[in-house]
Amino acid sequence: MSKTAAHQIPVLQKAIRVLLAVADRSCEPTVPALARTLRIAPATTYRIVQTLAQAHWIYLRDDGRCELGLGLLPIVQRVEQHELLRQQVAETLKDLTQTTGITSKVSVRDGDEAVTLLRVNSAEPMALAVQAGARFHLAFGSSGAVFLSVLDDAEVERILREAPAECWRHQKPEDVWRRVREARRHGYAADLGGFRPDVFGLSAPLWDREGRLQGVITLTGLLHGRSDAQLQLWRQLLVRKAAELNRRGKPQKGGPS
Template sequence: MKNTIPAVEKAMATLVLLASARNGASQAALQQGTATTASTAYRILQTFLKHDWVRKRQDGHYELSHGLLPLLLAFRQRLEHFDHAQGILDRLASENDIACKLSIRQDNEQLTLLRAEPDAPIALTGRSGSRFPLIEGTVGAALLSREDDERIAELIHDCPTAIAEKEQPELVFNAVRDIRRRGYAVNIRKNRWNIAAMSAPVSNADGAVIAALTIIGLEADFQGKKRQALARCLLHAAAECRDSVALT
């Protein structure tokens, strides 16, 4: 983790911010969001402009540009795998009358990539593209289940958000141990959203965790035999996603 190049890290962070900005971003906003100096932010943007990875609009805001398309086309097949995974989520939500989502890790955050809701008037999952601290909830435990405990402790220590897992690291370690032991972890309302969730890791052929599959509901959804049935469905769906989201 100490062998990275700070300038490259700042450039990557700039692209991530631009990707998440719905209406572009000013140089000042990018500078603040990446904690760079004005001159560094300017040089990063000028480099991206040169290669058409970023364009400057008439209002002075920056946004991603067409120069990135060759990179995106290289991932077309993988996006098709995610389309298949969406079908798995849709079926999981419909058959169990419960919300679910697929999350991936981006640096020290978890990103909601896909979601599915049952046919109900109230939705419990956050929108696709939502970001949360990596260590938070059962999603975090699933994404971190193959990390060693020392690295998990570092991530807890470095988390900038005041969440329960930051104040009570045992919440993270207990959930990670549950996943290592039985393949999934359950959180019954011990979170800032006051909802219940069950997560399982999605691994690739080498055993590396590439995503977390989560079902989300109320406390009553995870009691007794219903909890056991949901766990079986979750683990089966995670295995299906493993075959669909082949990110190797």
């Protein structure tokens, strides 16, 4: 068991899963359906729903269906103030996708996974699409390598050692280490087929005001028909856009911090 898992609360994990299921409508939002779909005991699911309803995080309708409650608004408002959700980031993603024709996204780290926070999908037919909220283990792709690059080697080794078997279908741990070293040395990472043989990813770090890694910006798409020269141009564009966002995020001298 990882150090992170050892300090988690199982019933709270179940409550989070219930809340997420109500939010994304992955099943009928009733206690029986939630219990069946999430494989949580019906009595536990009922108590979770009642607790969330008491906090107004869930609104329990007369017909037994659940909806997100207004009690979540203060949390949502705080999240909307996150630096990675500022307008310049969304505009940068839109500009990247319009310029390159491929999908762009911003990811954040959650434990041993990278989670897609924002994305602008390519409008091209047969293009790779990414959904907001999508999760990928840090052993995957260029974004995972950037997140791993700021960790010490012992922590990277632990994460790779505990990675699920699916992470090694198209790559080896040495491939991940190569991307990590690239990110440490050059400030960007590229993955050409480690996630899937037909998919590439180019990623660069986004720093907060204290110089800590807060997210990763990525260009991703299908490898077929992409030349080395084209990928190089896109990498240069991505690194330039990331640098612009990092400069905008820093407090100005003499201004408010």
